[in-house]
Amino acid sequence: MPQVIRSPKQYDVCIIGSGAGGGMAAKILTEGGLNCVLLEAGPNVVPEKDFKMFVWPYELAHRGAGVGGHAGENFGEFLAPNGAWQIDGEPYTSAPGSDFQWFRSRIVGGRTNHWGRIALRFAPVDFRSKTRDGLGDDWPITYEDLALYYDKVESYIGVFGTKENVASAPDGVFLPPPKPRCTEVLVKKACDKLNITCIPSRMAILTKSVNGRTPCHYCGQCGRGCVTASNFSSSQVLLPPALKTGKLTLVTGAMAREILVDKGGKATGVSYIDKATRSEKRVNARAIVVAASACESARLLLNSRSTLFPAGLANTSGAVGKYLMDSVGSGGYGYFPHLEKTPPHNHDGTGGMHMYMPWWKFNRKNDFPRGYHIEFGGGREMPGVGMFGDLNEEEEGYGLSLKQRARKVYGCFIGFAGRGEMIPNPDTYCEIDPDVVDQWGIPVLRFHFKWSDYELLQAKDMQETFRSIVETMGGEYKTKTSIHGDLPFGIEPGGRIIHEVGTARMGADAKTSVLNGFCQAHDVKNLFVTDGAPLVTNPDKNPTLTIMALSWRASEYLLDEARKGNL
Amino acid sequence: MPSESISRRDILRTLAVGAAAGSVLQVIPAEAAAYVHQMVHKEKAASPAGNYTPKYFSTAQYATLIALCDMIIPKDGKSGGAVEAGAPEFIDLLTSENEKYQLKLGGGLSWLDNFCTDRYGKVFLDCASEQKKEALDLIAFRKNAKQDPSLSQGVAFFAFLRDLTCDGYYTSKIGIADLGYIGNTSLREFAGCPPIPD
Numbered sequence: 210m211p212q213v214i215r216s217p218k219q220y221d222v223c224i225i226g227s228g229a230g231g232g233m234a235a236k237i238l239t240e241g242g243l244n245c246v247l248l249e250a251g252p253n254v255v256p257e258k259d260f261k262m263f264v265w266p267y268e269l270a271h272r273g274a275g276v277g278g279h280a281g282e283n284f285g286e287f288l289a290p291n292g293a294w295q296i297d298g299e300p301y302t303s304a305p306g307s308d309f310q311w312f313r314s315r316i317v318g319g320r321t322n323h324w325g326r327i328a329l330r331f332a333p334v335d336f337r338s339k340t341r342d343g344l345g346d347d348w349p350i351t352y353e354d355l356a357l358y359y360d361k362v363e364s365y366i367g368v369f370g371t372k373e374n375v376a377s378a379p380d381g382v383f384l385p386p387p388k389p390r391c392t393e394v395l396v397k398k399a400c401d402k403l404n405i406t407c408i409p410s411r412m413a414i415l416t417k418s419v420n421g422r423t424p425c426h427y428c429g430q431c432g433r434g435c436v437t438a439s440n441f442s443s444s445q446v447l448l449p450p451a452l453k454t455g456k457l458t459l460v461t462g463a464m465a466r467e468i469l470v471d472k473g474g475k476a477t478g479v480s481y482i483d484k485a486t487r488s489e490k491r492v493n494a495r496a497i498v499v500a501a502s503a504c505e506s507a508r509l510l511l512n513s514r515s516t517l518f519p520a521g522l523a524n525t526s527g528a529v530g531k532y533l534m535d536s537v538g539s540g541g542y543g544y545f546p547h548l549e550k551t552p553p554h555n556h557d558g559t560g561g562m563h564m565y566m567p568w569w570k571f572n573r574k575n576d577f578p579r580g581y582h583i584e585f586g587g588g589r590e591m592p593g594v595g596m597f598g599d600l601n602e603e604e605e606g607y608g609l610s611l612k613q614r615a616r617k618v619y620g621c622f623i624g625f626a627g628r629g630e631m632i633p634n635p636d637t638y639c640e641i642d643p644d645v646v647d648q649w650g651i652p653v654l655r656f657h658f659k660w661s662d663y664e665l666l667q668a669k670d671m672q673e674t675f676r677s678i679v680e681t682m683g684g685e686y687k688t689k690t691s692i693h694g695d696l697p698f699g700i701e702p703g704g705r706i707i708h709e710v711g712t713a714r715m716g717a718d719a720k721t722s723v724l725n726g727f728c729q730a731h732d733v734k735n736l737f738v739t740d741g742a743p744l745v746t747n748p749d750k751n752p753t754l755t756i757m758a759l760s761w762r763a764s765e766y767l768l769d770e771a772r773k774g775n776l
Numbered sequence: 777m778p779s780e781s782i783s784r785r786d787i788l789r790t791l792a793v794g795a796a797a798g799s800v801l802q803v804i805p806a807e808a809a810a811y812v813h814q815m816v817h818k819e820k821a822a823s824p825a826g827n828y829t830p831k832y833f834s835t836a837q838y839a840t841l842i843a844l845c846d847m848i849i850p851k852d853g854k855s856g857g858a859v860e861a862g863a864p865e866f867i868d869l870l871t872s873e874n875e876k877y878q879l880k881l882g883g884g885l886s887w888l889d890n891f892c893t894d895r896y897g898k899v900f901l902d903c904a905s906e907q908k909k910e911a912l913d914l915i916a917f918r919k920n921a922k923q924d925p926s927l928s929q930g931v932a933f934f935a936f937l938r939d940l941t942c943d944g945y946y947t948s949k950i951g952i953a954d955l956g957y958i959g960n961t962s963l964r965e966f967a968g969c970p971p972i973p974d
Contacts (some may be wrong), residue, residue, distance in 0.1 A: 263960060263961070263962075265949070265952070266947035266948075266952075267862070267947055267948050267949050267952075270866075270869055271866075271870065272943065272944065272947035272948075273947060274870060274943060276873050277870060277873035277874035277877070278870045278873075278874055278877065279874070387966045387968075388966055388969075389969065390969055391969035391970075391972065393969075394969050426962040426963055426964075427963040427965075427966040428959070428960060428961065428963075429959065429960075430960075547972070548972075550972050550974075551969075551970075552970055552972075552973075553957075553958050554967070554969075554970050555958045555959045555961070555963065555967065556958075556959065557959040557960070557963075557966075558966050589957060589958075589959075590957075591952070591957055591959060591960055592946040592947060592951065592955055592957055593946075593947060594943040594947060595943065596942075596943075596946055597939075597942045597946060598939050598942075601935065601938050601939055605916055605917045605918065605935070605938075606916050606917065607847060607848045607849075607912060607916050607938060608847060608848070608849075608850060609852055611848065611849065611938075611942075612849055612850070612852065612954070615942070615955065616954065616955060616956075619955040619956070619957075620955075620956075
């Protein structure tokens with residue numbers, strides 16, 4: 210007969226998930242003196258072993274293509290150990306007519322090991338969107354409530370950028386930005402002609418030493434993970450100080466199954482699967498912080514059913530799993546003949562973009578609500594698998610001519626990616642699939658996803674903008690999209706941008722929201738959610754910085770409640 | 777140059793202790809990290825090379841693959857070609873792990889031999905160089921399959937092989953140098969964009 214192993218120990222807080230939200234909670238709560246246990250579903254990460262910094266493609270037998278060429282399906286072989294769209298034994302399903310793709314990263318630090326390091330503040334208007342245009346809902350908190358925490362997060366993790374006074378992209382506490390690359394100089398010129406705002410990007414990468422962390426060495430490989438911790442990851446920047454307090458117990462390979470409650474409706478602990486032994490274990494805690502990633506957190510709440518909470522824990526509103534949003538994504542690329550004359554030089558820079566275009570049409574009348582920003586990159590990057598796939602498709606042939614044209618065009622392509630705001634809609638949510646469990650016996654999520662015309666019109670505008678930037682510089686826009694088909698104007702399938710948020714949203718009204726403004730469950734006072742799930746809107750600013758600011762604020766509130774004896 | 781007096785083991789220990797003890801906030805000199813990675817390079821570069829035994833393809837198929845890779849990216853005055861760059865080994869390795877590749881490439885090589893036998897009375901490898909060139913000129917362009925649909929499988933095969941050959945070549949030391957990529961190293965400052973001549 211299977212035995213449930215109960216730990217007699219009572220922790221102050223059990224945190225589920227070690228990414229941006231969970232890592233931040235672990236740091237703030239342990240430094241505040243609370244004894245915490247952190248459950249992480251994946252293994253530990255060992256940067257100097259697991260990160261492929263400085264490795265050349267020819268040093269790997271598969272050259273970056275991965276076993277059987279399959280790594281391309283998950284961003285290639287070089288990225289930090291980063292999870293996947295599909296995990297063996299841990300399925301999810303999509304309802305008929307929906308195609309939602311769910312990226313999960315089961316490892317200490319979660320997706321922060323490989324993320325794009327783009328660290329953008331939400332703007333004041335992003336917290337008051339409904340007041341502005343009548344769509345979606347307002348947040349229960351304002352920009353002013355969060356501004357101090359943005360300051361704290363940026364100061365601690367290190368973010369480069371410049372003060373620009375752009376209404377849609379508030380300034381922060383910035384380190385100096387790196388110099389622009391040739392591709393960025395060129396695109397900036399085009400943007401100036403087109404009156405598109407193009408400014409230094411804001412990235413969680415150190416251009417100066419911060420708290421003893423070494424500045425960036427400009428290898429351009431942040432996505433592989435950084436052995437010197439010169440960029441931000443939870444595993445290297447948040448968990449080390451938390452562990453140093455001696456108050457954090459990190460349990461890896463721990464897949465949370467259910468949050469347990471007592472008869473009074475208070476959370477008492479977490480039941481989890483110890484993957485190594487396939488046995489069920491429990492930890493007891495006076496408070497629970499769920500930060501397993503937005504959809505995984507919703508799944509855990511929905512799977513935590515009891516007589517008090519038959520629809521799932523903290524779900525008397527029915528809002529858990531609803532209001533799911535991703536970012537609107539559409540991409541394209543162009544060929545810039547001007548770059549053919551660029552002399553060979555080190556173009557690597559930091560990982561990702563040195564410049565970007567924040568939403569610049571915020572005070573105009575557009576044919577869609579809200580807005581998007583543009584990321585771009587290209588030029589003389591390290592060659593890799595797939596680099597000449599499109600060229601081969603276009604020019605075909607073989608032999609010396611192929612070799613010569615590769616030399617000619619190398620470094621002359623620039624790719625653009627729009628990231629825009631989705632409006633939550635009633636056809637987009639996740640729920641428990643009644644028929645399917647994962648290998649641990651835990652019921653899985655079923656996704657429903659639909660883009661509305663708001664998002665499609667945004668993608669159309671992105672494509673038109675990319676084309677105008679490329680053509681303004683005498684380039685040729687190569688991407689072809691159409692209004693027809695499953696993905697009009699090149700809009701990516703839901704989930705693909707990996708900005709899924711909103712599935713346990715905060716709100717002033719307990720009837721339509723799961724959490725209050727401190728990420729505390731309306732229904733269960735000692736339960737907090739501090740990942741992307743609390744977000745009420747998903748503006749065109751990648752969510753990670755805001756997740757950390759919210760988590761820091763929620764953690765301080767939790768500390769305060771603990772001091773008052775309110776847990 | 778980083779000091780050779782710091783052993784890799786010492787540095788790895790420092791890094792590992794840093795992570796384990798939660799003190800990653802201590803300064804890890806960039807030189808130390810660079811040194812570790814130089815050592816990793818040396819170890820990886822020392823992995824066995826030399827005579828390669830194909831993992832998937834038969835001896836005859838592999839010889840044909842080598843000939844095709846050599847024609848797709850030959851050596852020239854500036855740099856070596858796809859064979860010297862290890863493209864055939866790379867393609868064989870991936871193919872040994874992927875059933876779709878096995879069908880596309882194994883089947884494609886058979887298609888090519890059948891095609892050459894019908895046309896020239898011998899398999900591709902035994903054909904004269906003008907015949908080989910003529911065959912590839914037919915299957916290297918989609919438009920030929922429009923005029924002669926019997927070529928379409930050969931065109932699809934060749935397009936796939938061309939992509940893989942480019943992948944193998946442009947991820948090799950030779951191919952990366954041929955493109956003039958400079959980087960993958962530790963810098964104190966990023967210099968930005970050099971002047972671009974008009």
